[in-house]
Amino acid sequence: MHAVPAGSDPRRTPPAARVLRRVLVTLAGGVVAVIGVILMPLPGPGMLIVAAGMAILATEYRWPQRVYRHLRRELADVERQLLGWRRSRRRRRRR
DSSP states (O other): OOOOOTTOOTTTSOHHHHHHHHHHHHHHHHHHHHHHHHHTTSSSSHHHHHHHHHHHHTTTOSHHHHHHHHHHHHHHHHHHHHHHHHHHHHHHHHO
């Protein structure tokens, strides 16, 4: 299901405007996702940026919704691992 902005009826939107919106969303989401992929090997938020790109693309396409859900689960796993690592490190320091 496509996300529709509140108060807008896609049937009333001129076809040229729909195509323009889809092209702009595709370009913006694609650029953000590619930047995230480029940043993944570097320290920083590469995976978060990829997730943001997928979220942008998911407003117009269905396949990024699945990728975005998968990335959110992966990020939650990374967060759990990081929190576990920090807790174990604190325990070791206290000894």
